[in-house]
Amino acid sequence: MPEREEAPVPPPDSPREEEDAAAAAVPVASVASSSFGSDHKEDSGSRQTKASILSGVFTPPFALFEGQQQEQDSSSSSPACDAISTKSSSGSYAWSRILRRFVGSSSMWRLLGCAKVLTSSDVWFLGKCYKVSPEEEESGDGHAAFLEDFSSKIWITYRKGFDAISDSKLTSDVNWGCMVRSSQMLVAQALIFHHLGRSWRKPPEKPYNPDYIGVLHLFGDSEACAFSIHNLLQAGRNYGLAAGSWVGPYAMCRAWQTLIRTNREQAGAVNGKENFPMILYVVSGDEDGERGGAPVVCIDVAAQLCSDFNKEQSTWSPILLLVPLVLGLDKINPRYIPLLKETFTFPQSLGILGGKPGTSTYIAGVQDDRALYLDPHDVQMAVDIAPDNLEADTSSYHCSVVRDLALEQIDPSLAIGFYCRDKDDFDDFCSRASELAEKANGAPLFTVVQSIEPLKQMYKQDDGLGCSGSSMGNDDDLDGSGEAEEWQIL
Numbered sequence: 001m002p003e004r005e006e007a008p009v010p011p012p013d014s015p016r017e018e019e020d021a022a023a024a025a026v027p028v029a030s031v032a033s034s035s036f037g038s039d040h041k042e043d044s045g046s047r048q049t050k051a052s053i054l055s056g057v058f059t060p061p062f063a064l065f066e067g068q069q070q071e072q073d074s075s076s077s078s079p080a081c082d083a084i085s086t087k088s089s090s091g092s093y094a095w096s097r098i099l100r101r102f103v104g105s106s107s108m109w110r111l112l113g114c115a116k117v118l119t120s121s122d123v124w125f126l127g128k129c130y131k132v133s134p135e136e137e138e139s140g141d142g143h144a145a146f147l148e149d150f151s152s153k154i155w156i157t158y159r160k161g162f163d164a165i166s167d168s169k170l171t172s173d174v175n176w177g178c179m180v181r182s183s184q185m186l187v188a189q190a191l192i193f194h195h196l197g198r199s200w201r202k203p204p205e206k207p208y209n210p211d212y213i214g215v216l217h218l219f220g221d222s223e224a225c226a227f228s229i230h231n232l233l234q235a236g237r238n239y240g241l242a243a244g245s246w247v248g249p250y251a252m253c254r255a256w257q258t259l260i261r262t263n264r265e266q267a268g269a270v271n272g273k274e275n276f277p278m279i280l281y282v283v284s285g286d287e288d289g290e291r292g293g294a295p296v297v298c299i300d301v302a303a304q305l306c307s308d309f310n311k312e313q314s315t316w317s318p319i320l321l322l323v324p325l326v327l328g329l330d331k332i333n334p335r336y337i338p339l340l341k342e343t344f345t346f347p348q349s350l351g352i353l354g355g356k357p358g359t360s361t362y363i364a365g366v367q368d369d370r371a372l373y374l375d376p377h378d379v380q381m382a383v384d385i386a387p388d389n390l391e392a393d394t395s396s397y398h399c400s401v402v403r404d405l406a407l408e409q410i411d412p413s414l415a416i417g418f419y420c421r422d423k424d425d426f427d428d429f430c431s432r433a434s435e436l437a438e439k440a441n442g443a444p445l446f447t448v449v450q451s452i453e454p455l456k457q458m459y460k461q462d463d464g465l466g467c468s469g470s471s472m473g474n475d476d477d478l479d480g481s482g483e484a485e486e487w488q489i490l
Contacts, residue, residue, distance in 0.1 A: 118402070125344070150399075152201040158177060159383075163223070178377060209390075236258065283297050298452050324414075325416065
């Protein structure tokens with residue numbers, strides 16, 4: 001892949017610009033690449049022409065073999081697709097196999113002069129592995145299965161036309177709200193996994209599942225929606241969140257912590273329904289994550305959080321873990337990249353809040369040295385999905401365009417998310433995390449301990465929603481320069 005320039009890091013609390021056109025995806029059969037052929041460059045005009053040609057010509061064949069779940073509307077089918085439909089069922093199947101093999105081959109993409117996102121390597125997507133090589137095309141775990149999974153994930157983007165945020169008079173979050181939107185996507189996936197399970201896919205027909213509609217309602221763009229951008233900004237005031245300004249992953253995680261605590265207190269005061277039926281555990285290092293070492297997941301703290309959540313009962317609760325990290329100064333330290341990739345193999349994976357410097361995205365998968373992500377930078381009109389409207393138009397909350405980014409280009413300031421459904425799931429997560437730390441050669445992403453010494457423990461019982469453990473750092477060389485790498489403010 002060609003080298004791409006990194007965007008300069010804007011000053012703190014300044015509006016961030018949208019991704020440039022070079023990172024925009026070409027919508028080729030629901031899979032798009034943010035880079036083109038390495039042997040030549042194309043101007044924007046030819047790029048747009050190619051996108052138009054590819055979208056018009058190759059989308060119908062893909063629709064044919066992406067599960068063959070429903071027939072295309074005759075009014076929207078192409079002549080090529082119409083010709084195929086006149087054949088017998090066996091002939092159609094034979095043609096679909098030919099087209100499938102051709103579109104999946106590298107020769108077609110070389111012919112078109114562009115690089116595709118999905119290569120023949122395995123894709124790890126939120127804890128699930130997809131075999132996308134041509135040899136695996138009959139298994140059901142290939143391109144079509146991955147795309148179905150990808151397009152079922154909740155996509156939350158810039159919106160315009162909503163009620164003004166507080167007293168700011170802003171009715172849009174364009175150019176500054178991408179970190180908020182990325183965090184909403186991660187939390188929304190946790191709620192979908194909790195209510196509907198990891199194997200849930202968006203159904204092709206209505207009415208929709210009430211839990212699915214209920215989750216989308218929580219992320220609407222008004223103060224009446226529990227996890228709206230309006231309420232997140234209000235909850236994060238003490239961490240620098242404000243309409244029109246940009247913040248980092250650590251402040252965003254703490255804003256969620258405050259919002260969920262407030263939401264839970266209000267629900268208890270009016271004996272209302274709990275909008276967030278799990279624990280939020282924000283894990284950090286020394287000095288409450290501001291400049292500390294590797295974050296520490298404390299098992300005893302998790303148990304205490306469960307006890308608090310269940311009103312002193314001994315039962316375990318579902319847990320959403322958010323782990324804010326800074327893995328370098330100006331760029332990510334390469335030694336952390338294999339560790340980040342491996343977190344996507346965890347069944348508990350919820351992905352990463354991260355992206356290029358100054359451009360937040362929701363990274364949900366990896367393939368080779370590329371991160372696959374959902375991009376919040378598309379601008380859409382605000383929509384109001386009522387919690388009881390099972391016939392609602394939810395198309396603006398889903399995206400079938402896969403965008404990619406080199407892992408080495410990720411901003412070193414990020415946050416990893418995990419969802420543990422029960423005690424066994426949490427124990428499995430701790431086991432995997434401990435094994436990952438052992439592979440880190442003295443520089444783990446985070447560590448797991450049973451308990452933290454009282455003098456070093458920074459967990460506050462009156463908080464009831466998060467933990468900050470002691471630094472587990474050491475004097476090992478972290479960047480190969482002979483000096484330990486410094487942790488900067490998140």
